Amino acid sequence: MKKKSFEEQLNHKTSEFSLTPRAGLWGEIEPHLVPEKRKRRAIVFWFWIGASAFISTVAAYSFFVSGTHSSPKIAIHPTIIPKVKMPVSDSLIVIQPKEEVSAPTAFIPTNQLIPKSAAVNQYKTHLTSQSNNKNSLSNESIADLENFTPVQKTETNPSNTITVIDELTPSEIIADSSVIAAINNSQDIPKKDSVITGPKKANSITFYTGFSFAPLLSHSALSLGKQSSQSNTNAQYDRQYRQKTDKSIWGFTVGWTGGFEKNRHHLYTGLQYSKMGYQLLVKNIERIDLVSTSVPFVYQNVATDSFALRKKDDGASYVTNSFHYLNIPIGYSYQLMNKSKFSIGINGQLSYNYLLHSKALLYDESSGYYIKQNVQNESQLSRSNLIIGGGFEINYNLNKNSSLSFRPLYHYTLKPVETAAINTRIHALELALSWRWYFR
Amino acid sequence: MAFKVTQDLKNKEEQLIKACQRHERLAQSEFFRLYSGKFLGITYRFAGDFDTANDLLQEGFIKIFNCISDYRFQGSFEGWMRKIIVTTSINYIKKHMRMQFEEIDLNNFISLSENPVSIDKMNCDDIISEINKLPLGFRTVINLYAIEGYTYPEIAVMLDIKEVTVRSQYMRAKQKLAIALEKKNNPHYEEKIV
Numbered sequence: 001m002k003k004k005s006f007e008e009q010l011n012h013k014t015s016e017f018s019l020t021p022r023a024g025l026w027g028e029i030e031p032h033l034v035p036e037k038r039k040r041r042a043i044v045f046w047f048w049i050g051a052s053a054f055i056s057t058v059a060a061y062s063f064f065v066s067g068t069h070s071s072p073k074i075a076i077h078p079t080i081i082p083k084v085k086m087p088v089s090d091s092l093i094v095i096q097p098k099e100e101v102s103a104p105t106a107f108i109p110t111n112q113l114i115p116k117s118a119a120v121n122q123y124k125t126h127l128t129s130q131s132n133n134k135n136s137l138s139n140e141s142i143a144d145l146e147n148f149t150p151v152q153k154t155e156t157n158p159s160n161t162i163t164v165i166d167e168l169t170p171s172e173i174i175a176d177s178s179v180i181a182a183i184n185n186s187q188d189i190p191k192k193d194s195v196i197t198g199p200k201k202a203n204s205i206t207f208y209t210g211f212s213f214a215p216l217l218s219h220s221a222l223s224l225g226k227q228s229s230q231s232n233t234n235a236q237y238d239r240q241y242r243q244k245t246d247k248s249i250w251g252f253t254v255g256w257t258g259g260f261e262k263n264r265h266h267l268y269t270g271l272q273y274s275k276m277g278y279q280l281l282v283k284n285i286e287r288i289d290l291v292s293t294s295v296p297f298v299y300q301n302v303a304t305d306s307f308a309l310r311k312k313d314d315g316a317s318y319v320t321n322s323f324h325y326l327n328i329p330i331g332y333s334y335q336l337m338n339k340s341k342f343s344i345g346i347n348g349q350l351s352y353n354y355l356l357h358s359k360a361l362l363y364d365e366s367s368g369y370y371i372k373q374n375v376q377n378e379s380q381l382s383r384s385n386l387i388i389g390g391g392f393e394i395n396y397n398l399n400k401n402s403s404l405s406f407r408p409l410y411h412y413t414l415k416p417v418e419t420a421a422i423n424t425r426i427h428a429l430e431l432a433l434s435w436r437w438y439f440r
Numbered sequence: 441m442a443f444k445v446t447q448d449l450k451n452k453e454e455q456l457i458k459a460c461q462r463h464e465r466l467a468q469s470e471f472f473r474l475y476s477g478k479f480l481g482i483t484y485r486f487a488g489d490f491d492t493a494n495d496l497l498q499e500g501f502i503k504i505f506n507c508i509s510d511y512r513f514q515g516s517f518e519g520w521m522r523k524i525i526v527t528t529s530i531n532y533i534k535k536h537m538r539m540q541f542e543e544i545d546l547n548n549f550i551s552l553s554e555n556p557v558s559i560d561k562m563n564c565d566d567i568i569s570e571i572n573k574l575p576l577g578f579r580t581v582i583n584l585y586a587i588e589g590y591t592y593p594e595i596a597v598m599l600d601i602k603e604v605t606v607r608s609q610y611m612r613a614k615q616k617l618a619i620a621l622e623k624k625n626n627p628h629y630e631e632k633i634v
Contacts, residue, residue: 006614007586009559010567014587017564018477019484022494026472032502034463 048352052269205262210436212257218428219248220278225423251275264335277322325353342396349389386414407432486529488572500525570620578613
């Protein structure tokens with residue numbers, strides 16, 4: 001029998017040597033560990049689902065419940081009306097609210113009640129007589145009046161009976177100077193400003209739903225990962241190499257979008273499918289595991305994320321890493337300029353992204369073929385991610401109920417999409433075009 | 441049957457690793473329970489005292505659990521963890537302990553390897569105790585080469601010294617340890633060589 005060498009004997013005797021750790025050591029280790037992943041993910045995921053569901057529910061409620069009826073909105077506060085000594089007139093009295101109102105109201109003071117049809121006609125006449133006035137209504141507004149169906153409501157006060165025609169369209173109302181003068185001359189009437197105060201437009205929320213499509217140009221952003229701290233000097237080199245050679249690729253985002261607008265504020269969400277990624281050049285195919293951890297080792301049939309491999313004649317290879325996400329954005333924009341036809345605003349967005357794909361394109365070393373394979377758990381890809389973005393928004397109103405919106409956004413993933421010696425984040429330019437339908 | 445048992449154990453370990461990759465505390469404490477004794481043995485061999493060994497074990501386990509997502513199920517998991525524990529110990533020695541390597545002329549050196557001392561019947565604790573009595577440099581190369589199985593070039597990189605220095609240090613360390621062990625084995629042993 002061959003005699004064991006000194007090393008073999010020493011190894012045999014001591015390699016299994018063990019001691020009992022000091023009491024409470026696990027308690028000292030625990031605070032330094034990364035918090036449990038699943039719970040953290042779940043909190044973020046359910047927060048996003050909750051916020052998105054809230055916005056959607058409010059929008060749906062507005063459409064199916066609130067939208068089925070309308071309650072009268074009175075431009076003049078009811079407590080002030082009794083003090084008004086309304087002059088008797090056979091003409092329609094129209095008051096221009098100081099502030100924008102959601103549903104401007106016209107008053108017809110009458111001991112002589114005016115029939116609905118007469119009210120409309122008088123109002124039309126009034127508008128026409130004002131046509132040369134700079135404050136007059138636009139032609140479009142007059143055209144709107146053709147379809148106007150007034151709702152009459154009679155209210156009684158100590159001095160007069162007035163008829164309130166609710167929800168007059170169009171939105172601008174011209175003040176009748178004689179009425180204003182009458183109001184101003186009355187001691188019982190508060191100043192014009194306070195009298196005219198109506199429900200502000202700020203209180204009205206407009207919901208919308210729609211579709212969004214966005215071409216998306218994405219690129220990699222690299223930093224040294226955890227493994228690099230373990231004397232992996234190659235990581236530093238590989239990062240510099242990739243910074244020089246990585247290329248952008250085109251992807252897209254498509255799906256549902258919805259939200260609401262209130263004055264200049266706009267809050268939106270959505271449910272979208274996104275494809276983004278980056279392309280990297282690998283000179284020596286055997287080193288691919290060092291530069292992209294989503295391709296572990298030398299293609300040993302180990303599943304990875306979806307990537308496409310393309311060999312070039314000079315021996316270098318491009319690897320395209322594509323990530324397919326379910327994307328739930330929550331965004332806010334503020335309109336800096338708000339015209340009747342279009343508005344321009346700034347926009348910020350935070351998206352929750354969940355990695356969807358389960359299949360990967362792989363290069364099988366033994367056969368030399370590309371194969372499709374399931375992504376395994378050992379793949380070092382982040383299953384979920386948060387993406388922060390900012391940009392601006394241009395909205396063009398096609399008509400009363402729909403609009404087209406163009407929203408260029410610059411995105412950045414808050415967490416690396418893949419982690420190892422080199423951490424890879426993605427930054428992207430999204431050129432979102434969306435069509436919106438408003439529940440007015 | 442034996443194959444099935446081995447396979448079951450392997451599957452169980454794989455499930456535990458995956459749970460650790462999700463940073464589940466229960467799985468992590470199970471791994472700590474399974475490996476802490478053995479790994480403390482490693483850090484103790486390198487550090488030479490119990491308190492430092494425990495500190496190194498703590499640091500090593502924190503690294504293991506926080507980097508476990510980097511493990512790709514290639515090769516033995518214990519080997520992967522062991523490597524981290526050894527690297528942690530070496531980094532500590534390089535940073536906090538003064539390790540000196542004196543130049544030795546191998547031409548004038550007579551190896552003991554032709555007649556190696558028999559330590560098969562020796563107590564493990566006695567061997568470890570003799571290793572710990574060696575100077576720090578000798579102890580480190582003995583641990584790395586003879587026990588952990590690293591090669592001379594690998595040790596040279598780890599310790600930032602020349603390969604020839606590693607080789608000469610090991611020869612000298614081996615000789616010194618062999619004599620110490622022989623003395624322990626045989627109290628009447630007399631040093632004849634060198």
